[in-house]
Amino acid sequence: MQAEQHLPFELPPVTFYPGPSKVYLQLSRYMQDAFTQGILSINHRSATFMEICRKAIEHTQAKLNLPDGYKVLFVSSATESWEIIAQSLIGRKSFHLYNGAFGQKWMEYTQKIHPASNGFQFDVNQALSPDDIQVPADAECIALTQNETSNGTQVSNAIITQFKQKYPHMLVAVDATSSLGGIKLDFIAADIWFASVQKCLGLPAGLGLLIVSPRAMERAREIGDNTYYNSLLFMAENIEKYQTHYTPNVLNIYLLMRVMEEVEDISIIDKRTRQQAHAWYHFFEKYTSVSPIVTNTAVRSDTVIAIGADKQQIAFIKERTKQAGIIIGNGYGSWKETSFRIANFPAISLQEIQDLQHCLAGVL
Amino acid sequence: MQAEQHLPFELPPVTFYPGPSKVYLQLSRYMQDAFTQGILSINHRSATFMEICRKAIEHTQAKLNLPDGYKVLFVSSATESWEIIAQSLIGRKSFHLYNGAFGQKWMEYTQKIHPASNGFQFDVNQALSPDDIQVPADAECIALTQNETSNGTQVSNAIITQFKQKYPHMLVAVDATSSLGGIKLDFIAADIWFASVQKCLGLPAGLGLLIVSPRAMERAREIGDNTYYNSLLFMAENIEKYQTHYTPNVLNIYLLMRVMEEVEDISIIDKRTRQQAHAWYHFFEKYTSVSPIVTNTAVRSDTVIAIGADKQQIAFIKERTKQAGIIIGNGYGSWKETSFRIANFPAISLQEIQDLQHCLAGVL
Missing domain, CATH: 3.40.640.10 (Type I PLP-dependent aspartate aminotransferase-like (Major domain))
Known part of the structure; x- marks a missing residue:
């Protein structure tokens, strides 16, 4: 979708929660x-x-x-x-x-x-x-x-x-x-x-x-x-x-x-989603304290990025992103305290992704 | 509810449809x-x-x-x-x-x-x-x-x-x-x-x-x-x-x-709803070409006013109210073409009621 031309007066908090998730600013x-x-x-x-x-x-x-x-x-x-x-x-x-x-x-x-x-x-x-x-x-x-x-x-x-x-x-x-x-x-x-x-x-x-x-x-x-x-x-x-x-x-x-x-045709969105997913997994490869829950790259999701780490590290990451005004997703079920999840959904902007990566780079 | 202080730039069309119906301007x-x-x-x-x-x-x-x-x-x-x-x-x-x-x-x-x-x-x-x-x-x-x-x-x-x-x-x-x-x-x-x-x-x-x-x-x-x-x-x-x-x-x-x-307590809303319902039925009593579907006053609804007339008259009323920018409810089922319905719901303002009555007075 085109960037919103008539930006609302006040923007909602940035969220990477995998659902309910970020809505289009439109x-x-x-x-x-x-x-x-x-x-x-x-x-x-x-x-x-x-x-x-x-x-x-x-x-x-x-x-x-x-x-x-x-x-x-x-x-x-x-x-x-x-x-x-x-x-x-x-x-x-x-x-x-x-x-x-x-x-x-x-x-x-x-x-x-x-x-x-x-x-x-x-x-x-x-x-x-x-x-x-x-x-x-x-x-x-x-x-x-x-x-x-x-x-x-x-x-x-x-x-x-x-x-x-x-x-x-x-x-x-x-x-x-x-x-x-x-x-x-x-x-x-x-x-x-x-x-x-x-x-x-x-x-x-x-x-x-x-x-x-x-x-x-x-x-x-x-x-x-x-x-x-x-x-x-x-x-x-x-x-x-x-x-x-x-x-x-x-x-x-x-x-x-x-x-x-x-919105654009799904073939265009698909390409961007997959590229961004690839970029996300690549981003986390740089850090040894965290790693995707899923080790088999062939079955990793392109839309929900689940990252595991030990309990203290996860708590620390969640605390720091929260301080930066960015909401990330909790882990789910047995991974509740040992993972976080990031939505890689089309409504999320590149700027928001860069902001989250910048924040994470300071923590990891 | 108090009248909305921060009126939106543009107001929606006036509607008396009995559901979905007028929403609060708030x-x-x-x-x-x-x-x-x-x-x-x-x-x-x-x-x-x-x-x-x-x-x-x-x-x-x-x-x-x-x-x-x-x-x-x-x-x-x-x-x-x-x-x-x-x-x-x-x-x-x-x-x-x-x-x-x-x-x-x-x-x-x-x-x-x-x-x-x-x-x-x-x-x-x-x-x-x-x-x-x-x-x-x-x-x-x-x-x-x-x-x-x-x-x-x-x-x-x-x-x-x-x-x-x-x-x-x-x-x-x-x-x-x-x-x-x-x-x-x-x-x-x-x-x-x-x-x-x-x-x-x-x-x-x-x-x-x-x-x-x-x-x-x-x-x-x-x-x-x-x-x-x-x-x-x-x-x-x-x-x-x-x-x-x-x-x-x-x-x-x-x-x-x-x-x-x-919103106010239901006892206050109730009183206003019943008074307004009474006023609506009283309003229609003045006209011989229309009358409430229900003749027994004891069972008439306080929130949905259903008014019957012959087919031509109903079509004429609907046409005129539409021209005045006011939506009224169609009849339902076997009364579809021989009645119209007016919501008497709390979100509807007195001004809107007066406007509809003014419009109807010119038709009936």
Whole structure:
């Protein structure tokens, strides 16, 4: 996105938290536009809303290069997507590949609805391969976390494609919460993708995107779930009219429309994200007191940089960055006190990155 | 609320739509505060968020005079509340009293989950009475729509209390979507209340409030539902820590905190709402070409004024108000073309009401 020309009077604190995360500075202006244009009060069945909804979807489809026929649906959070997938796209059993807290939670939330679901836990340094893993023949859906926010690992497009090719009769569902909009995803390689807007899309929390292929919709029709207000078939029926299955977060859909209209094509963003990720890992190589949690460079995340050190060092780093007015992410789960995380999301400016690196250089 | 001192540069169009509806003008400033203070990026497990969440809840409890022990929970919409109640607070069967589209939808959404649920449809001009209605002995929950947005009727606190007294072993659940924050509700008379913030609370859409009594929580523990991400027990466990069961609409919770801090006590708002409702009905009495849908004055809503007329007249009124830059609500369902609706919500100013009355006086 172009640098904001009409800078707001006062800027928010600098944050590298990996979600909710830094929002585009343009939001100050977009929110005022929403206020003065009465967007905060429009009816969600009105022509004005339907137009905003249509544009938000079409800009998203265009900028992310979604394949033809892939639907974009609005949900309240990525967590809700776990439930919708379990209820509407899995009849009895899914198989989960996970190496961290969010992938594991996805499996556990699904098991409450489908107790037969199970999974395979792999090491943070292991590159997944369909050659090493036998997905049970009775699984209907393979669930993968493309970017595991808790430990800073990612699964490549190539690997997702390999699973899809080895198991063509199964659906492949991908959690891209912390990567969608930050790196180029090969959407054709899976049937279900979901993400939250408060990560790589630079928007405030309170809206999730659920993206489904024509094949996923076909499967939804076979399963025929119509029990819930957020049953996929009912959601899809509403979005055909550019409406939603509930009174949605209209403001955030409007902000998504504005942001997706302005951002560059994902191929340009992807290049910058990967270069910056490379620069971040290179930066930390210079210091012996810290190192990325993940030693296998092939599986390191491009959007969430997780750096480990001993407890005292981590506390010291967090204290110093805080003094410098910069928020960095805490570690997660078992890494809570022995790591910190840095978002490498598109809304973060080069100046902010340089400021953080300058601050860290004085500590490490 | 006090008149906004720092008026935004440009004001939104005047709207009387009964939801999403007019927001407080203060929101222009509150949203900028949220931006500059970095609220749009705060982590939803952080101390900062927990403090905002706590204050939002405590101001709501105080200003609405909630009884001790009543929990305030955050959901994405009132529709989601229907589902949470069905899943976590009804074991097998609820009984629904309804006279309009939203009450009926609530029953139908519940029947998908509990096919044994049924209900009693009453006329828009009928004042409900437990003497006239036999609730089936095996119903666990009586579901009432306190304010039916589709036709402009309401059920009084006294009647809700009578049902509670006649059926003390059942839960009473009340949809107060279009009245909570606008009139004084006798919360002790029911176990479950829910509403959306885009009605009488003057906030943008994208957040609902679910209010539950200690007795409702006891029933939730008996039923023991823990299957869903929005199972009530899990939601309650999170809100104990002033956190939520999903990444919530943080901005709207912040705005709720700001608004509930500033609004007057519900007893003062209630008095003004009822006086203004009386004035509205009195205003329309002067004209023979229009009349309230509801002829029984005892059941007319104080917050949603539904006015009927013939099709041509309605079209003419809508055209003229639109020309005057004022948005009024369409009719709903079978009244779509033969009525219009006017929100009588606290955020609407006396000046705006006078402007609309002036405009209508020239048409009627």
